[in-house]
Amino acid sequence: MHEATLYVVATPIGNLRDISERAIEVLGRVDVIAAEDTRHSGQLLHKLGVSKPMFSYHEHNEQGRGRQLVEKLQAGQSIALISDAGTPLISDPGYQLVRTCRLRGIPVVSVPGPSALIAALSVSGLPTDRFSFEGFLPRTPGKRRALLERLVDDSRTLVFYESSHRIPHALEDLRQIFGGDREAAIARELTKRFETLLAGTLDALHAGVSQDVNQQKGEFVLMVAGRRDDDASMPDLGRVEARRLMRVLLDELPAGKAAAIAAELLGGRKKAYYRLALELKGDAGDRA
Ligand code: SAM
Numbered sequence: 001m002h003e004a005t006l007y008v009v010a011t012p013i014g015n016l017r018d019i020s021e022r023a024i025e026v027l028g029r030v031d032v033i034a035a036e037d038t039r040h041s042g043q044l045l046h047k048l049g050v051s052k053p054m055f056s057y058h059e060h061n062e063q064g065r066g067r068q069l070v071e072k073l074q075a076g077q078s079i080a081l082i083s084d085a086g087t088p089l090i091s092d093p094g095y096q097l098v099r100t101c102r103l104r105g106i107p108v109v110s111v112p113g114p115s116a117l118i119a120a121l122s123v124s125g126l127p128t129d130r131f132s133f134e135g136f137l138p139r140t141p142g143k144r145r146a147l148l149e150r151l152v153d154d155s156r157t158l159v160f161y162e163s164s165h166r167i168p169h170a171l172e173d174l175r176q177i178f179g180g181d182r183e184a185a186i187a188r189e190l191t192k193r194f195e196t197l198l199a200g201t202l203d204a205l206h207a208g209v210s211q212d213v214n215q216q217k218g219e220f221v222l223m224v225a226g227r228r229d230d231d232a233s234m235p236d237l238g239r240v241e242a243r244r245l246m247r248v249l250l251d252e253l254p255a256g257k258a259a260a261i262a263a264e265l266l267g268g269r270k271k272a273y274y275r276l277a278l279e280l281k282g283d284a285g286d287r288a
Helices: 021-029 038-046 062-075 095-104 116-124 139-152 162-180 202-211 236-252 254-266 269-280
Strands: 005-011 032-035 054-056 077-082 109-112 130-138 158-165 184-190 196-201 220-223
Touching: 005 021, 005 095, 021 077, 021 109, 021 130, 032 038, 032 062, 038 054, 038 158, 038 220, 054 062, 062 077, 095 162, 116 158, 116 196, 116 220, 130 196, 130 202, 158 162, 162 202, 162 220, 184 202, 196 202, 236 254, 236 269, 254 269
Parallel strands: 005 077, 005 109, 032 054, 032 077, 130 158
Antiparallel strands: 158 220, 184 196, 184 220
């Protein structure tokens, strides 16, 4: 391993036994380990019996530290990049470093392993043939709702990371915007002692999580089934017509009333027109 190479190494998301043999071998052979949090990763490396010079590499020093790491690579050293848990670059630092290496012709090699996103999706029971990973939901309610409103018609399974204290709010927004009967799943504390997978409608998940504080603790991946064709209840041909009618109605009426009239006149479900109304208004703040 004398050729300068950046190894992007996945580490466990809870269960230490999920570290791969190859990850241990690479961590033991590189010259330097770049870690998001050197104290946190130091404990993992200690348990693995690996002792190496470590450099912190996180969102606040990505540029400066990235330059230093690239200099080391150009000087012929090999580096392993790890994050606190799971796969680096997946809602974790590393993108700038990998990109710079790629642009400069420095080899970048993947040492794949756990990622909460894939682990969650693989046990969710939701369609996995097409999905969209959306990372963390925005923190502020207005931005969160605006994003969800943009995603409401997406037919792919949507995957979000979310932190524990925001999970009830996220579920509340999801059921308001996607409708309470949309299928969803929450993977909590994957590979850890209190691992749970809740699956059901957004209404059921919201009720389950709100009533049980234990379900609000830990780390979460939130998944929502994509829109099915029959969810929209509007034939494609009807959509232009529907939009035109909704625009006129929305000038005079609130979204709910406008949706009811459109459903009566054009056929289909009121909920679908309601969603269209929100889309047309493009104003998440309205219902805050
Ligand atoms: N790079 C990591 C990966 O590959 O999964 C993700 C890092 S991101 C900063 C941390 C988020 O991932 C958490 O807030 C949570 O949404 C999700 N996550 C990480 N570990 C998890 C676990 N054991 N169970 C459920 N979600 C987890």
